[in-house]
Amino acid sequence: MATSRRSGGTAGGSAAKPLSGYVLHTHDWSESSLILEVWTRELGRVVALAKGAKRPYSQLRSVLLPFQRLHVQLGSKRLEGGAEVQLLRSAEWAGGGPMLSGAALLSGLHLNELLLRGLARHDPHPHLFDTYAGTLARLVDTRAMADEHGAAAALRAFELAFLADSGVLPDLSCLTATQQPVQPAARHLLLADAGVCTTRSANDPGISGAVLLAIQTALQADDLGSLQQACAGAPQELKSQLRALLHEHLGTSMLRTRALMVELQQLLDRDR
Known part of the structure:
Protein backbone atom coordinates (compact mmCIF):
# COMPACT_ATOMS: atom_id res chain seq x y z
CA MET A 1 0.00 0.00 0.00
CA ALA A 2 1.46 3.34 -1.04
CA THR A 3 0.66 6.63 0.58
CA SER A 4 1.80 10.15 0.10
CA ARG A 5 3.61 12.05 2.79
CA ARG A 6 1.32 14.19 4.83
CA SER A 7 1.98 17.88 4.90
CA GLY A 8 0.60 18.64 8.35
CA GLY A 9 -2.67 18.56 10.20
CA THR A 10 -5.97 20.13 9.31
CA ALA A 11 -7.32 23.27 10.92
CA GLY A 12 -7.66 22.73 14.62
CA GLY A 13 -4.92 20.06 14.62
CA SER A 14 -7.16 17.03 13.97
CA ALA A 15 -6.91 14.84 10.87
CA ALA A 16 -9.97 14.84 8.63
CA LYS A 17 -11.64 11.55 7.82
CA PRO A 18 -10.37 10.17 4.48
CA LEU A 19 -12.71 10.45 1.51
CA SER A 20 -13.56 7.62 -0.88
CA GLY A 21 -12.71 8.62 -4.42
CA TYR A 22 -11.62 7.85 -7.97
CA VAL A 23 -9.30 9.80 -10.24
CA LEU A 24 -11.32 10.70 -13.34
CA HIS A 25 -8.72 12.76 -15.18
CA THR A 26 -5.22 14.21 -14.74
CA HIS A 27 -3.20 16.85 -16.51
CA ASP A 28 0.24 18.33 -15.99
CA TRP A 29 0.51 21.40 -13.80
CA SER A 30 4.25 21.85 -13.60
CA GLU A 31 7.35 19.77 -14.18
CA SER A 32 6.65 17.84 -11.01
CA SER A 33 2.95 18.22 -10.15
CA LEU A 34 -0.48 17.16 -11.43
CA ILE A 35 -3.95 18.62 -11.39
CA LEU A 36 -6.53 15.91 -10.70
CA GLU A 37 -10.26 15.63 -11.24
CA VAL A 38 -11.21 13.45 -8.28
CA TRP A 39 -14.73 12.14 -7.78
CA THR A 40 -15.47 11.55 -4.11
CA ARG A 41 -18.48 9.91 -2.56
CA GLU A 42 -18.74 12.53 0.15
CA LEU A 43 -18.00 15.82 -1.66
CA GLY A 44 -18.67 15.03 -5.31
CA ARG A 45 -16.23 16.06 -8.03
CA VAL A 46 -13.31 18.17 -6.82
CA VAL A 47 -10.11 19.53 -8.36
CA ALA A 48 -6.96 18.65 -6.44
CA LEU A 49 -3.32 19.59 -6.77
CA ALA A 50 -0.93 16.65 -6.31
CA LYS A 51 2.38 18.34 -5.61
CA GLY A 52 5.45 16.37 -6.65
CA ALA A 53 3.37 13.46 -8.01
CA LYS A 54 5.43 13.26 -11.22
CA ARG A 55 8.77 12.92 -9.45
CA PRO A 56 10.40 9.50 -9.86
CA TYR A 57 10.51 8.85 -6.13
CA SER A 58 6.97 10.07 -5.40
CA GLN A 59 4.84 7.43 -3.70
CA LEU A 60 1.81 8.93 -5.43
CA ARG A 61 2.95 7.76 -8.88
CA SER A 62 1.70 4.23 -8.24
CA VAL A 63 -1.48 5.36 -6.47
CA LEU A 64 -3.10 8.06 -8.63
CA LEU A 65 -4.39 5.67 -11.28
CA PRO A 66 -7.80 5.68 -12.99
CA PHE A 67 -10.48 3.14 -12.06
CA GLN A 68 -8.84 2.33 -8.71
CA ARG A 69 -10.67 3.20 -5.52
CA LEU A 70 -8.71 5.50 -3.23
CA HIS A 71 -8.84 6.97 0.23
CA VAL A 72 -7.83 10.62 -0.10
CA GLN A 73 -7.38 13.55 2.25
CA LEU A 74 -7.68 17.09 0.94
CA GLY A 75 -6.20 20.25 2.36
CA SER A 76 -7.31 23.84 2.20
CA LYS A 77 -8.59 25.47 -0.97
CA ARG A 78 -6.38 27.75 -3.01
CA LEU A 79 -6.36 29.52 -6.35
CA GLU A 80 -4.13 28.14 -9.09
CA GLY A 81 -4.27 29.80 -12.49
CA GLY A 82 -7.54 31.48 -11.58
CA ALA A 83 -9.23 28.20 -10.60
CA GLU A 84 -10.05 26.92 -7.12
CA VAL A 85 -8.22 23.72 -6.23
CA GLN A 86 -7.55 21.77 -3.06
CA LEU A 87 -4.20 20.39 -2.05
CA LEU A 88 -4.03 16.60 -2.09
CA ARG A 89 -2.59 15.84 1.34
CA SER A 90 -2.59 12.05 1.09
CA ALA A 91 -3.88 9.21 -1.05
CA GLU A 92 -3.83 5.47 -0.57
CA TRP A 93 -5.18 2.54 -2.53
CA ALA A 94 -8.51 1.28 -1.18
CA GLY A 95 -8.91 -1.83 -3.29
CA GLY A 96 -9.97 -2.66 -6.81
CA GLY A 97 -9.43 -5.06 -9.66
CA PRO A 98 -6.75 -5.16 -12.34
CA MET A 99 -6.27 -2.19 -14.63
CA LEU A 100 -8.77 -2.01 -17.46
CA SER A 101 -7.58 -2.77 -20.99
Missing part, protein backbone atom coordinates in the same frame (compact mmCIF):
# COMPACT_ATOMS: atom_id res chain seq x y z
CA GLY A 102 -9.01 -3.23 -24.46
CA ALA A 103 -12.78 -2.88 -24.74
CA ALA A 104 -13.10 -2.59 -20.96
CA LEU A 105 -10.77 0.42 -20.96
CA LEU A 106 -12.87 2.21 -23.59
CA SER A 107 -15.98 1.46 -21.53
CA GLY A 108 -14.34 2.87 -18.41
CA LEU A 109 -13.32 6.03 -20.26
CA HIS A 110 -16.93 6.38 -21.39
CA LEU A 111 -18.11 6.30 -17.77
CA ASN A 112 -15.54 8.91 -16.77
CA GLU A 113 -16.51 11.21 -19.62
CA LEU A 114 -20.15 11.11 -18.56
CA LEU A 115 -19.19 12.09 -15.03
CA LEU A 116 -16.81 14.86 -16.11
CA ARG A 117 -19.32 16.37 -18.51
CA GLY A 118 -22.49 15.78 -16.56
CA LEU A 119 -21.76 16.38 -12.89
CA ALA A 120 -21.17 19.78 -11.36
CA ARG A 121 -18.28 20.14 -8.97
CA HIS A 122 -18.96 19.84 -5.23
CA ASP A 123 -22.29 18.08 -5.85
CA PRO A 124 -22.27 14.63 -4.16
CA HIS A 125 -24.03 11.69 -5.80
CA PRO A 126 -23.38 8.81 -3.36
CA HIS A 127 -25.75 6.33 -5.01
CA LEU A 128 -24.24 6.98 -8.43
CA PHE A 129 -20.78 6.65 -6.89
CA ASP A 130 -21.68 3.16 -5.68
CA THR A 131 -23.13 2.30 -9.10
CA TYR A 132 -19.87 3.43 -10.72
CA ALA A 133 -17.88 1.17 -8.39
CA GLY A 134 -20.18 -1.75 -9.15
CA THR A 135 -19.94 -1.13 -12.88
CA LEU A 136 -16.14 -1.07 -12.77
CA ALA A 137 -16.21 -4.41 -10.97
CA ARG A 138 -18.33 -5.74 -13.82
CA LEU A 139 -15.93 -4.38 -16.43
CA VAL A 140 -12.89 -6.08 -14.88
CA ASP A 141 -14.76 -9.41 -14.86
CA THR A 142 -13.23 -11.15 -17.89
CA ARG A 143 -16.23 -13.45 -18.23
CA ALA A 144 -18.58 -10.49 -18.36
CA MET A 145 -16.46 -8.67 -20.95
CA ALA A 146 -16.29 -11.82 -23.08
CA ASP A 147 -20.09 -11.66 -23.19
CA GLU A 148 -20.77 -8.77 -25.56
CA HIS A 149 -24.38 -8.44 -24.46
CA GLY A 150 -23.41 -8.53 -20.78
CA ALA A 151 -20.81 -5.80 -21.24
CA ALA A 152 -23.27 -3.65 -23.20
CA ALA A 153 -25.91 -4.16 -20.53
CA ALA A 154 -23.48 -2.94 -17.85
CA LEU A 155 -22.88 0.29 -19.80
CA ARG A 156 -26.58 0.85 -20.46
CA ALA A 157 -27.34 0.28 -16.77
CA PHE A 158 -24.82 2.93 -15.74
CA GLU A 159 -26.14 5.39 -18.33
CA LEU A 160 -29.66 4.91 -17.00
CA ALA A 161 -28.50 5.37 -13.40
CA PHE A 162 -26.57 8.50 -14.44
CA LEU A 163 -29.62 10.01 -16.18
CA ALA A 164 -31.91 9.08 -13.29
CA ASP A 165 -29.54 10.54 -10.68
CA SER A 166 -29.25 13.70 -12.79
CA GLY A 167 -33.04 14.07 -12.73
CA VAL A 168 -33.56 13.90 -16.49
CA LEU A 169 -34.79 10.33 -16.94
CA PRO A 170 -38.60 10.14 -17.15
CA ASP A 171 -40.64 7.60 -15.24
CA LEU A 172 -40.37 4.48 -17.42
CA SER A 173 -43.50 2.89 -16.03
CA CYS A 174 -45.89 5.27 -17.80
CA LEU A 175 -46.28 7.23 -21.02
CA THR A 176 -44.90 10.72 -20.43
CA ALA A 177 -47.61 12.66 -22.27
CA THR A 178 -50.68 10.85 -20.91
CA GLN A 179 -49.37 9.16 -17.74
CA GLN A 180 -51.05 5.97 -18.92
CA PRO A 181 -49.31 2.80 -17.68
CA VAL A 182 -46.77 1.18 -19.98
CA GLN A 183 -48.07 -2.10 -21.33
CA PRO A 184 -45.58 -4.98 -21.10
CA ALA A 185 -46.38 -6.35 -24.56
CA ALA A 186 -46.28 -2.98 -26.35
CA ARG A 187 -43.24 -1.35 -27.98
CA HIS A 188 -42.07 2.09 -26.86
CA LEU A 189 -39.62 4.84 -27.68
CA LEU A 190 -37.55 6.82 -25.17
CA LEU A 191 -37.10 10.25 -26.72
CA ALA A 192 -35.18 13.30 -25.51
CA ASP A 193 -38.03 15.66 -26.39
CA ALA A 194 -41.05 13.49 -25.58
CA GLY A 195 -40.03 10.98 -22.93
CA VAL A 196 -41.69 7.56 -23.09
CA CYS A 197 -44.12 7.15 -25.98
CA THR A 198 -45.48 4.37 -28.13
CA THR A 199 -43.75 3.53 -31.38
CA ARG A 200 -44.91 5.56 -34.36
CA SER A 201 -44.43 2.89 -37.00
CA ALA A 202 -43.49 -0.76 -37.35
CA ASN A 203 -39.99 0.29 -38.35
CA ASP A 204 -39.25 2.17 -35.11
CA PRO A 205 -36.63 0.39 -32.95
CA GLY A 206 -38.93 0.17 -29.98
CA ILE A 207 -38.21 -1.14 -26.48
CA SER A 208 -40.67 -3.58 -25.00
CA GLY A 209 -42.81 -2.36 -22.14
CA ALA A 210 -41.65 -5.35 -20.09
CA VAL A 211 -38.02 -4.15 -20.31
CA LEU A 212 -38.96 -0.58 -19.36
CA LEU A 213 -40.94 -1.78 -16.36
CA ALA A 214 -38.09 -4.00 -15.21
CA ILE A 215 -35.64 -1.10 -15.52
CA GLN A 216 -37.91 1.23 -13.54
CA THR A 217 -38.33 -1.35 -10.78
CA ALA A 218 -34.56 -1.89 -10.54
CA LEU A 219 -33.87 1.85 -10.44
CA GLN A 220 -36.36 2.38 -7.65
CA ALA A 221 -34.86 -0.53 -5.69
CA ASP A 222 -31.31 0.74 -6.32
CA ASP A 223 -30.45 -2.81 -7.45
CA LEU A 224 -27.57 -2.69 -9.94
CA GLY A 225 -27.61 -6.42 -10.67
CA SER A 226 -31.30 -6.35 -11.56
CA LEU A 227 -30.78 -3.19 -13.61
CA GLN A 228 -28.02 -4.83 -15.65
CA GLN A 229 -30.19 -7.91 -16.12
CA ALA A 230 -33.10 -5.77 -17.34
CA CYS A 231 -30.86 -3.91 -19.80
CA ALA A 232 -29.70 -7.24 -21.22
CA GLY A 233 -33.22 -7.64 -22.61
CA ALA A 234 -32.74 -4.83 -25.17
CA PRO A 235 -29.09 -3.69 -25.27
CA GLN A 236 -29.06 -2.38 -28.84
CA GLU A 237 -32.40 -0.61 -28.66
CA LEU A 238 -31.40 1.05 -25.40
CA LYS A 239 -28.02 2.05 -26.81
CA SER A 240 -29.43 4.12 -29.68
CA GLN A 241 -32.15 5.79 -27.64
CA LEU A 242 -30.06 6.50 -24.55
CA ARG A 243 -27.39 8.04 -26.77
CA ALA A 244 -29.86 10.71 -27.87
CA LEU A 245 -30.85 11.42 -24.25
CA LEU A 246 -27.22 11.70 -23.19
CA HIS A 247 -26.34 14.04 -26.05
CA GLU A 248 -29.32 16.25 -25.21
CA HIS A 249 -28.46 16.32 -21.50
CA LEU A 250 -24.74 16.93 -22.02
CA GLY A 251 -25.17 19.39 -24.88
CA THR A 252 -22.99 17.54 -27.37
CA SER A 253 -23.52 15.78 -30.69
CA MET A 254 -20.96 13.06 -29.92
CA LEU A 255 -18.99 12.01 -26.88
CA ARG A 256 -15.21 11.80 -27.27
CA THR A 257 -15.11 8.15 -26.30
CA ARG A 258 -17.79 7.39 -28.88
CA ALA A 259 -15.73 9.15 -31.56
CA LEU A 260 -12.68 7.14 -30.49
CA MET A 261 -14.63 3.89 -30.75
CA VAL A 262 -15.77 4.80 -34.27
CA GLU A 263 -12.19 5.59 -35.34
CA LEU A 264 -10.88 2.32 -33.92
CA GLN A 265 -13.61 0.34 -35.66
CA GLN A 266 -12.75 2.03 -38.96
CA LEU A 267 -9.09 1.08 -38.52
CA LEU A 268 -10.04 -2.52 -37.78
CA ASP A 269 -12.30 -2.67 -40.83
CA ARG A 270 -9.53 -1.22 -43.00
CA ASP A 271 -7.06 -3.90 -41.86
CA ARG A 272 -9.38 -6.80 -42.62
